[in-house]
Amino acid sequence: MRLRLQTRHLLHFFALGTSSVTIRIVSLTPNQVRHIAKLARLTLSEKEVEKFSRELTAILDYVEKLKEVDTKNVEATAQVTGLHNITRTDAIAERPVTTEALLNVSPLPIVDQQIETPSAL
Secondary structure, three states, X not given: OHHHHHOHHHEEEEEOOOOXXXXXXXXXXXXXXXXXXXXXXXXXXXXXXXXXXXXXXXXXXXXXXXXXXXXXXXXXXXXXXXXXXXOOOOOOOOOOOOHHHHHHOOOOOEEOOEEOOOOOO
16 A cells, blocks of 8 residues: 555556556665665666566556456456365374473573573673
């Protein structure tokens, strides 16, 4: 939603003779690509910003084309393998766990039968 609000000025609306409306994003600006990269915690060079501006715009254009496909008579599909339930049920095993066993698996130092952790401050 944030991207739509920021790219609002780039959207062209035109009616197709009915009440339906097609939205076409002309192009993502370099600043919008930088913003998306920042949200994804990515560092992009200027060359990459230009490249992804073109590529992301092409992807968004393709998504808009896909929205025009009539899928009214297509049955919804969650998966296509035919498998139904391939997971096992959870089984609780009663195995006593000793303090010594828990302390032995800790990579942190043990002080007075307690695991010493780094300070959170």
